[in-house]
Amino acid sequence: MSAVLVIEQVLNGLQAGVMLFLMAAGLTLIFGVMGLINLAHGSLYMVGAFAAAAVSAATGSFLLGLVSALAAAALAGAVVEMLVIRRLYASDHLDQVLATFALILIFSEGTRWLYGSFPLYLDIPAWLSGPTRLPGGILYPTYRLALIAVGLVVALGLWVLIERTRLGIRIRAGENDREMIAALGVDISRLYTLIFALGAALAGLAGALVGAIQSVQVGMGEPVLILAFVVIVIGGIGSIRGAFVGALLVGLTDTLGGIFLPELFKFFTDPATAQSVGASLASMSIYILMSLVLIWRPTGLFGARA
Amino acid sequence: MNKLVCAAAALALTVTVAEAATKVGMITTLSGGGAGLGIDVRDGFMLAIKQSGRDDIEVVIEDDQQKPDIAVQLSDKMIQSEKVDVLTGIIWSNLAMAVVPAATGQGVFYLSPNAGPSQLAGAGCSPLYFNVAWQNDNLHEAAGAWANQTGYQNSFILAPNYPAGKDALTGYKRMYEGGLAGELYTELGQTDYAAEIAQIRASGADSVFFFLPGGMGISFLKQYADSGVDLPVIGPAFSFDQGILQAVGAAALGVVNTSQWSKDIDNETNKAFVETFQAEYGRLPSLYASQGFDTANLLISALDKAEPADKEAFQAALEEADFSSTRGDFEFGPNHHPIQDIYAREVIQEGDVFTNKIIGVALEDHADAYAADCKM
Structure with missing residues (x-):
């Protein structure tokens, strides 16, 4: 196993991690601040991807596609919050799960009704396509480097927003004691809509960015949603920093586990067994990671509340 | 939505062909990520039925959502309360494994327009099971x-x-x-x-x-x-x-x-199929659509010779594969799977x-x- 392959896989893990972070950040904000389990977060990811595909097919501009993905997902998020989610804050988690699961079905079949059952085309813009040669002779896709950069910039932006702005103060306050900030005169329902739209926009951005290298199709959000839940459980519910660290941990474990576990088992058993045992363990690796973190810290790495 | 359309289509068929002699149950995937395949099979199948001009074939279409348990429920319903003579439509091998052995065990013919798991081609084969697409390998x-x-x-x-x-x-x-x-x-x-x-x-x-x-x-x-x-x-x-x-x-x-199929296979049936499919649905057909089309034509060719109620005669009629396939040459091997280029x-x-x-x-x-x- 060469150093080049290892570095390439670390980059792959990082890239998967930062994209997961975009999903998990919104999810953890919504869960942390509003106490709401939003299963439909994956649908907002899909809305972003479809909006990007439709707009960039119509205009030929990938950047316009990205902007429209942000806008469409934020809009969908805000509308859903005002029409459905708002009625669920006082209900228990089971009602929330049922209602947001219904939203998944509505979004999926609605999208199919609008765009049909066949996957849509969304491609990397020409100026980001092809590989870049990194120091050490590593060939790595330019677009994936761009994804890492975008993910890090968004993470930094979110940190500034939460820690350094007035809105951030309100969000943190809402997390700690929602009755108190409502009593202090903050318009809590507008704050909730805003947070929901922000989370939705991040999911939509992730969907559009990832859609360009994967397939834009109905149901694309659900597998990512499961991973995003793992991330926020590891990171600690409600914590943006936790979501960031958790996402990178999950991305790296998932990618590197698939490569190194089979190699590791080759020291003990014959190659065929090592391959199959290693591969099955690798697909479990993030859940094993999650259990270990929960044993060590039941509230997650940066979680404040149980 | 799709379910609605299908239900409406099925209803329309039921109304227009009140005295349908043969009832066909189609269980296929019309929603979720794999819907494109089922929709193509359905459209190819219905195109052939329409072109045949026969009003004595009733097709009941249901969506299995790509879930084995739903497929089993649907097949039970179709066999026991709808009393279908022939089942068809399943896309995925795991669903076929859940449905086909039980269906043929109850004496219903199954014509596979897609899935061809090895079990059903080997030891688990059945005189009532025909695969019109391919064996998976x-x-x-x-x-x-x-x-x-x-x-x-x-x-x-x-x-x-x-x-x-x-x-x-x-x-x-x-x-x-x-x-x-x-x-x-x-x-x-x-x-x-x-x-x-x-x-x-x-x-x-x-x-x-x-x-x-x-x-x-x-x-x-x-x-x-x-x-x-x-x-x-x-x-x-x-x-x-x-x-x-x-x-x-x-x-x-x-x-x-x-x-096994391509839109440029050079024969009259295929040319006509590609043209009419495009005219009917506004898109080019896929191999799945060709498989649905061939399955329906096989069924029609057998119905010309025998009734499904007469199991042996109908099985013999299916074995002859006396229809013009979009693939040109087409015949069944001894296990009712295609021998083809x-x-x-x-x-x-x-x-x-x-x-x-x-x-x-x-x-x-x-x-x-x-x-x-x-x-x-």
């Missing part, structure tokens, strides 16, 4: 044979870790004579292949064989094209059918894939539509490897 075997013809010596092969994925790699290796640079099972439904592509780059392979149906294939091809690895790629038609190609775009150009196709661009063109025959008059295990 066939297209992969053809890819292996084509790799030999092209002179590949060191393939890297990958497929998802589920029964059909294992059949795929087994099928490729059954025919392929060169060495293997690597063999990988990926997760079913995986969308990011960066780790696998890095391994392909490091492996020193001279070619890549992959079986990644649906969205998995789209993701893999786009990422592969962008990675700078430029080894030739070969795969079965499932990742290159008409529905998917437009989403892959230029990344698929030049890729060789194997199929399998072509190598290359992805090309016609105007702004991506499609396939035949570049050669990979396997001629090919039967499956399990026929010997079938005792009817």
Whole structure:
């Protein structure tokens, strides 16, 4: 196993991690601040991807596609919050799960009704396509480097927003004691809509960015949603920093586990067994990671509340 | 929505053909990620029924949502309360395994327009079960044979870790004579292949064989094209059918894939099929649509000779396969699976539509490897 392959896989893990972070950040904000389990977060990811595909097919501009993905997902998020989610804050988690699961079905079949059952085309813009040669002779896709950069910039932006702005103060306050900030005169329902739209926009951005290298199709959000839940459980519910660290941990474990576990088992058993045992363990690796973190810290790495 | 449309369509059929002599139950995937395949099979099937002009065939269509338990419920309902004579439509092998043995056990004919699991071709075959598409291994075997013809010596092969994925790699290796640079099972439904592509780059392979149906294939091809690895790629038609190609775009150009059908197979039936399908539905047909079309025509040809109620006569009529297939030559082997040519196709661009063109025959008059295990 060469150093080049290892570095390439670390980059792959990082890239998967930062994209997961975009999903998990919104999810953890919504869960942390509003106490709401939003299963439909994956649908907002899909809305972003479809909006990007439709707009960039119509205009030929990938950047316009990205902007429209942000806008469409934020809009969908805000509308859903005002029409459905708002009625669920006082209900228990089971009602929330049922209602947001219904939203998944509505979004999926609605999208199919609008765009049909066949996957849509969304491609990397020409100026980001092809590989870049990194120091050490590593060939790595330019677009994936761009994804890492975008993910890090968004993470930094979110940190500034939460820690350094007035809105951030309100969000943190809402997390700690929602009755108190409502009593202090903050318009809590507008704050909730805003947070929901922000989370939705991040999911939509992730969907559009990832859609360009994967397939834009109905149901694309659900597998990512499961991973995003793992991330926020590891990171600690409600914590943006936790979501960031958790996402990178999950991305790296998932990618590197698939490569190194089979190699590791080759020291003990014959190659065929090592391959199959290693591969099955690798697909479990993030859940094993999650259990270990929960044993060590039941509230997650940066979680404040149980 | 789809369910509604189908229900309406089924209702309309029921109304217009009150005295239908033959009742056909179609269980297929019309919602969720795999809906494109079921919709193509349904549309191909219904096109043939419409063209036949027969008003004595009633088709009841239901959506299985790609879930085995739903498929079983639907087949129970169709057999017991709808009293269908013939079942058809299932796309996925795991659903077929859940439905077909029980259906044939209750004396209902099953015509498979797609799934062809090895169990149903070998020891689990049934006189009432006919596969009009292929046995699952066939297209992969053809890819292996084509790799030999092209002179590949060191393939890297990958497929998802589920029964059909294992059949795929087994099928490729059954025919392929060169060495293997690597063999990988990926997760079913995986969308990011960066780790696998890095391994392909490091492996020193001279070619890549992959079986990644649906969205998995789209993701893999786009990422592969962008990675700078430029080894030739070969795969079965499932990742290159008409529905998917437009989403892959230029990344698929030049890729060789194997199929028992192509829109440029030169015969009258196929030409008419491609033209009328396009006129009826406003899109090019896929191999799934051709399979649905052939299945319906097989059924009609048998109905011309016998009634399903007379099981032996109807089985004999189906065995004759006396219909003109979009594939040209078509006949059944002793286990009721096709013996047919399998072509190598290359992805090309016609105007702004991506499609396939035949570049050669990979396997001629090919039967499956399990026929010997079938005792009817």
